[in-house]
Amino acid sequence: MFPDLLSASPVAALLGAGVGLVLGLTGAGGGIFAVPALVFGLGWGVPQAGPVALLAVGASAAVGSAQGLRAGIVRYRAAILMAGIGIGVAPLGTWMAHRLPEHWLVGLFALAMLIVAARMYRASRGGAGKQHEHGAAAPCAPLPPCRLDPSTGRLHWTRRVAGTLGAIGVVSGFASGLLGVGGGFVIVPALRRFTDITVHGVVATSLFVIALISAGTVANAWWHGMHPGAQGWTFVAGAIVGMLLGRALAPRLAASRLQQIFSALMAVVALGMFVKAFGG
Numbered sequence: 001m002f003p004d005l006l007s008a009s010p011v012a013a014l015l016g017a018g019v020g021l022v023l024g025l026t027g028a029g030g031g032i033f034a035v036p037a038l039v040f041g042l043g044w045g046v047p048q049a050g051p052v053a054l055l056a057v058g059a060s061a062a063v064g065s066a067q068g069l070r071a072g073i074v075r076y077r078a079a080i081l082m083a084g085i086g087i088g089v090a091p092l093g094t095w096m097a098h099r100l101p102e103h104w105l106v107g108l109f110a111l112a113m114l115i116v117a118a119r120m121y122r123a124s125r126g127g128a129g130k131q132h133e134h135g136a137a138a139p140c141a142p143l144p145p146c147r148l149d150p151s152t153g154r155l156h157w158t159r160r161v162a163g164t165l166g167a168i169g170v171v172s173g174f175a176s177g178l179l180g181v182g183g184g185f186v187i188v189p190a191l192r193r194f195t196d197i198t199v200h201g202v203v204a205t206s207l208f209v210i211a212l213i214s215a216g217t218v219a220n221a222w223w224h225g226m227h228p229g230a231q232g233w234t235f236v237a238g239a240i241v242g243m244l245l246g247r248a249l250a251p252r253l254a255a256s257r258l259q260q261i262f263s264a265l266m267a268v269v270a271l272g273m274f275v276k277a278f279g280g
Contacts, residue, residue, distance in 0.1 A: 009234045015041045016238025019053075020060040023184070023207075023239075024246020025258055032113055032185050034239070036269045039106075039276070042231055046105045046179075047097055051221035052232040054176060058214020059236055060243035061184075061207040067247060068204025075197060078146075078155060078165050079208040085166050086173025086183060086209070087216030093177025094220065103277040109179050110273035116185040117266035123189075124259035146195040155195070164194050169209075176213050184210050 015037040022033055034053035038044045044052075068074040097105060145164055149156045168190045172183030187206040191197055197205065228236065 009230065011041060012231045012234040013238035016056055016235035016240075017242035017245075018238075019056060019235075020239035020242025020244075021246040021249075022242075022262060023057065023060055024064055024243040024248075025250050025253065025262075032116055032179075032266065033269070035109060035179065036113075036273060038235065040269075040272065042235075045102060046109065047102070050094075050097060050179065051218055052228045052235065054214045054221075055218045055228060055232070056236040056239035058211050058218060060239040061214065062211035063240055064243050064247050065204060065207035065211050068201075068207065071204070073198070073201040073204045074208050075155060075201060075205045076208065077157075079205050079212065081162065081165050082169035082172065082187065083209045083212030083216070085169030086176065086213040089170050089173035090177035090213060090217040091220055093174040093179070094217065095177075097178050105179075106273050106277035110270040110277065112175070112179060112185065113266050113270035113273065117263040117270065119185075119189050120259045120266070121263035123192075124256040124263065144194050144196050146197075148196055155197075168194075172209065173213055173217075176217050183213055 019034045019037055034057050035046060035049045038049035038053055039046060065074060069076070100108075146161045147156055148154065155161060168187060171190075172186040175186055176183045184206045187209055188202055191202045191205065192199075195202070
């Protein structure tokens with residue numbers, strides 16, 4: 001067994017580095033690669049892979065969000081609200097994950113990947129979308145429900161704003177527990193749609209929420225006996241290194257081209273997950 005761990009550790013490190021790299025470059029796409037990396041790369045089952053994937057995604061997201069906190073672009077009040085609700089809902093997703101048949105769980109994960117791939121590709125084709133580079137809404141676009149106060153640069157809090165952000169927290173927390181993903185594939189498009197926060201602020205806030213939700217979900221899994229093992233810790237370390245590399249490379253690379261490449265890769269992986277689940 002020990003030689004097997006030694007031979008698998010470089011593979012686990014490379015897989016983790018790839019997940020961290022994508023997460024650092026996109027702020028959303030990397031987390032959803034973590035479970036397939038463990039399932040196809042190391043032969044794990046989805047229930048086993050989920051908590052370790054969350055640990056890797058959460059640790060790397062914490063490293064990435066630290067840069068945003070230093071730059072002052074993390075909307076930490078919104079992040080804490082979303083994460084607090086998400087942490088409370090995540091155990092429900094974990095409970096369901098252990099009761100669904102394996103093939104249905106894999107199929108749900110593949111469906112989530114296809115949705116993310118389609119959204120990412122559409123966003124890459126749409127350019128700046130409804131936002132300009134500095135985060136202001138385009139003149140022809142309707143005003144989002146959650147808007148920044150021009151005088152303070154902070155969110156103008158209302159019941160509607162709190163309810164919208166809370167709903168994002170519910171969906172991302174349930175997805176984290178059920179599928180072992182950080183929830184960035186929910187948080188980033190939702191914040192882009194329902195707020196006028198800048199693109200860089202959305203990514204930084206998403207990473208902060210992912211780190212908090214992952215920490216809560218992993219703590220719950222640890223309490224119930226989850227231990228990553230040598231391969232798992234190697235995967236986590238690789239993800240942290242990949243995140244640092246991704247955040248360093250992000251300003252130098254064309255975001256739209258990256259999104260197109262990652263969306264195509266995600267679609268291919270999703271089809272592989274469908275074959276694994278229902279291909280007999």
